[in-house]
Amino acid sequence: METVLGGAMLVRSRLRRAGSALQSAAVNLVETLGVEIGVRQAGTPAAGRAAQAVADSFREAGLEPRFHEFGLLGYEADEPELEIDGEHWDAGPCMYASPTDGIAEGRVRRMGTHSIGGFFPEADVFAVEDEDGRELARLLMTPFGGPAIPFLTGPRQIAVGPAVFISGADSMRLREREGALARVRVSGRFVPGLVERNVVAELPGGSEEAIIVSAHYDSVWRGPGVVDNATGVEGVRRIAERLAPGGHKRSLIFIGFAAEEIGCIGSQAWIFDAEVTGELGRIKACVNLDCIAHGERLELMASPPALSDRLAGFAGELGLGDRYDLNVGPAGPGVDAFPFHEKGIPAATVSHFGYDEYHLPSERVELIDEQRLADSVEVATMLVESLLEEPVQPEN
Numbered sequence: 001m002e003t004v005l006g007g008a009m010l011v012r013s014r015l016r017r018a019g020s021a022l023q024s025a026a027v028n029l030v031e032t033l034g035v036e037i038g039v040r041q042a043g044t045p046a047a048g049r050a051a052q053a054v055a056d057s058f059r060e061a062g063l064e065p066r067f068h069e070f071g072l073l074g075y076e077a078d079e080p081e082l083e084i085d086g087e088h089w090d091a092g093p094c095m096y097a098s099p100t101d102g103i104a105e106g107r108v109r110r111m112g113t114h115s116i117g118g119f120f121p122e123a124d125v126f127a128v129e130d131e132d133g134r135e136l137a138r139l140l141m142t143p144f145g146g147p148a149i150p151f152l153t154g155p156r157q158i159a160v161g162p163a164v165f166i167s168g169a170d171s172m173r174l175r176e177r178e179g180a181l182a183r184v185r186v187s188g189r190f191v192p193g194l195v196e197r198n199v200v201a202e203l204p205g206g207s208e209e210a211i212i213v214s215a216h217y218d219s220v221w222r223g224p225g226v227v228d229n230a231t232g233v234e235g236v237r238r239i240a241e242r243l244a245p246g247g248h249k250r251s252l253i254f255i256g257f258a259a260e261e262i263g264c265i266g267s268q269a270w271i272f273d274a275e276v277t278g279e280l281g282r283i284k285a286c287v288n289l290d291c292i293a294h295g296e297r298l299e300l301m302a303s304p305p306a307l308s309d310r311l312a313g314f315a316g317e318l319g320l321g322d323r324y325d326l327n328v329g330p331a332g333p334g335v336d337a338f339p340f341h342e343k344g345i346p347a348a349t350v351s352h353f354g355y356d357e358y359h360l361p362s363e364r365v366e367l368i369d370e371q372r373l374a375d376s377v378e379v380a381t382m383l384v385e386s387l388l389e390e391p392v393q394p395e396n
C-alpha cells in the first residue's frame with residue numbers, strides 16, 4: 001500500500017516517477033480514466049469521454065483507432081433500501097433488476113447458493129416472500145463475499161426481478177435469521193435507445209491472422225474503476241506503445257471494450273458483428289487485462305491448456321511466482337476474454353485479484369501498485385509476442 005497523496009497533479013507526478021521504462025510520459029490512463037473522468041457506467045456521457053480518451057491514447061501510440069458502436073438498453077440504478085427486523089442493512093444495487101412496487105415487505109427464506117463459475121465462489125441467495133410464499137425480491141450475497149457492491153445476477157436474460165446485493169458477512173448473519181422480516185425497495189430504471197462503443201485499433205502485420213489485446217474501460221455504479229479497470233486499459237496502452245513499431249508476423253488488434261460491467265456486452269457485441277462479417281475467423285487469440293495493479297493473487301486464467309501453459313511459463317521466467325501468490329487456471333466467466341473462449345478462440349486474462357475495495361467508491365488511485373502493473377504488462381507482452389510468432393491450436 002502506498003501513501004495517500006492529495007490532488008491529481010501530485011498523483012500524476014508520482015505515477016510518472018514510479019513508472020518503469022515501459023511507461024510513457026505522455027499519458028497515464030489510470031489517472032485519465034480513474035481520476036479525471038472517474039465513474040463511467042455504460043450508457044453515460046462519462047463512458048463516452050472515456051472511449052475518447054482511450055482512442056486518443058491509441059492515436060498517440062501511432063495507431064488509427066475507430067469506434068465500433070452498438071445499441072444498448074441502459075439501466076440507471078438508485079441506491080436500494082434494505083431493513084432486516086427493523087434494522088438498516090447495507091445493500092448494493094443489482095443491475096437490470098426490476099423495481100419493487102414501493103417497499104416490498106416479507107419474510108426471508110434461504111433458497112441455496114449460486115456461483116457464476118470460474119473463480120467466483122458459491123454465494124447465498126435469499127428470497128423475500130409474502131404470506132402466500134410469493135417471491136417479492138431477492139437478497140444476493142455479494143460475489144467473493146466482500147462488502148455489499150453493485151453487481152449483476154441471474155441467467156442470461158435482459159432483466160431480473162427485484163434484487164439487491166448484501167455483504168458476505170451479512171449473508172452469514174442472515175443464515176441464522178430464517179424468517180426475519182425484510183423491507184426492500186428497488187427503484188432502478190431501464191433506459192432504452194443508448195449507444196455504446198468499443199475502441200478498436202488495428203496494427204496490420206505480415207498476415208491477416210490477428211491477436212486481440214483488450215481491456216474494458218467502463219466502471220460500475222458509483223465506482224471510479226481505478227483498479228477495475230483503468231489499470232487494464234493503461235496496460236493495453238503500454239503494450240500498444242511497445243509493439244506499435246510493427247514488423248510483426250501477424251496483425252494486432254487493440255480493443256478497449258465498453259459495457260463489460262453489465263455482462264460483457266461490449267465484447268459480445270464485437271464478437272457478434274465479427275462473426276456476421278466473417279472477421280472472427282482471423283482472430284487467433286485474445287489476451288485480456290482486467291484489474292492488474294492491486295489485489296492478493298496473480299490470476300492467470302487461460303484456455304486451452306496450451307495457452308495457460310505458455311502463460312505460466314512466461315510468469316515463471318519473470319519470477320512472478322516468487323513475488324506473488326500465483327494462480328493458474330482455465331478461462332472463466334465474468335471477463336471479456338470469456339466470450340472469445342466460448343467461440344473456441346484461445347483466450348487469456350491477466351489479473352491481480354481479491355481486494356476489499358472491488359466495485360466500491362473507495363477504489364482510489366492510492367491503491368495502485370506500479371510493480372504489479374508493470375509485471376502484468378511484461379507477462380502479457382511476452383504472451384502476445386509469442387502468439388504473433390506462433391498461435392496455439394484452438395480446442396475443438
Ligand SMILES: [Zn+2]
Binds near residue numbers: 216228260
Ligand atoms: Zn473488470
